[in-house]
Amino acid sequence: MVAGQLEDEDGFVRRVHELYATTDAQGFDVLRFKNGRVVERYSIPQRIGADVVGRVWSFRDVTDRERMLRGAQFLADAGRLLGSLDVEKALESVARLTVSYLGDGCAIDLLSDVGGAHRLLAIDRDPTRTIKSEIPRTVLAGRSLIYATNGTSYMSVPMPGRSTLFGVVTFVAGGGRRYTEPDLELAEDLARRIAMAIENAHLYRGAQDALHAREEFLSIAAHEIRGPITAIHLAVQGLRRGRTDSRAGAKLLDIVEREDRRLARFVDELLDVTRIRGGRLHFDLERVDLGEITREVVARLGPEIAPSGSSLSVVTDGDLVGLWDRIRLDQVVTNLLSNAVKFGLGKSVEVIVHSDDARATLLVRDHGIGVDPGMEKRIFDPFARAVSARNYGGLGLGLYIVRTIVEGLGGAVRVETTAGGGSTFTVELPRSKEP
């Protein structure tokens, strides 16, 4: 009997009785079958002359039309949910929506850059079932798949990113439902929308991070510039008042000079970063002795190093002449040495310069605070700092400038470090830059 296959068996029977009880009523009903079929039923009285002699029943199968309408509605709902900037919450809502429309369960797996997948979320009406996280090869190759195991139907659909595949959505249906081609088309459409939402969220987060880094940089720059200005401001007012004796007056002038140089260095660093970013960092190559530059920098930084309590030892060995840019190389040595002292906790700092035929190596080792694991690579990025600006000043540009110069000269810089165990920076430079 048809009634047994309907979602609302009682309603069906009741309606048939109602229509037969009235002689001239017209009827229109939608019959929903348990297997998903949808049929429209029309019922009109059959007359001969003025007399009603019976009823004409006609049926129309509108399953496809209904599915398209519901599919469009489903995608519209999902699209609205995915418009949220809180992508994780949005994805969970979409997965729940999916469970009510496209089966009983849904899982989203993201592929990582280094290979392998990690499950972002899984929702299933059947708590005893685990949606498999291995992704079929076909799907990894970018093609969707319908398959069945143990009476359960699955759809596995790739999420295409701008350049690579970055995840897979898996749908599960039990209870006798079998996924069909139209289901797959809908699932693919949904997967594309999910992919776009995740990509947009990544872009948004990246923009937010960049904005945050810029704000933080501005606040640090303001702090770093305010220090020298405060010192110069007070020193000049003190000198103008004339209450200081000649010894103190000379010291105040020294401070003005030092802080003036510090401000000039900030401006140089900022200009360097602008040049680097605009691709306008040029090198004037000449024969330069790295040992000589190192000794010059040590001598120049002496007065700044003294208050830190750090002792500095320099060992140079061999022929250290190469084809480099004197001023830029001076910057590299200055930045590495300043950092070693700044983060050196007043302990000794060792500088070793040696070379072979092809390369010169500069090694700067301190025994200070070191760098936390995971930060070793990032410390060479612009505006990055391994420690809070509240604790250690500086613009956070020094190592970025070092890396850019060293790489510009065809070399490489690396760090070996442990948190609390100090850092060793090693710069290797080809003695004549290869073209």
Add this chain to the structure above:
Amino acid sequence: MSRSTEILVADDDPDIREVIALLLEAHGFHTIGASDGNEALRQIHSHPDVGLVLLDLMMPRLSGADMVRMLKGDAALRRIPVVILSGDNAAQELAAALGAEDCLRKPVDLESLLATVTKFVRP
């Protein structure tokens, strides 16, 4: 008004420490210095005559803010007045919240520095 006249200048910037020390000493005050919060606390413990702390907030290891909290939480030391010397826009509010006695914004004028210092100590 404290009768003691030693002023502790705590700032991680050595030139700011030195310029303030030189100027205050030219006006008859005695100063000692500290480059972070820990050193500032050590100095206070070893110099019972400290009658005022001029304190930067952004310092390595123990920050100025943490140092004030420790100072004001210590019954024997909380009488020592603290003047926050900071470039932070919210320095005034922060100083009040920390229980510091006064606040000066960097860059500070010599006039304001002297006027504020003489509220708490005499040369």
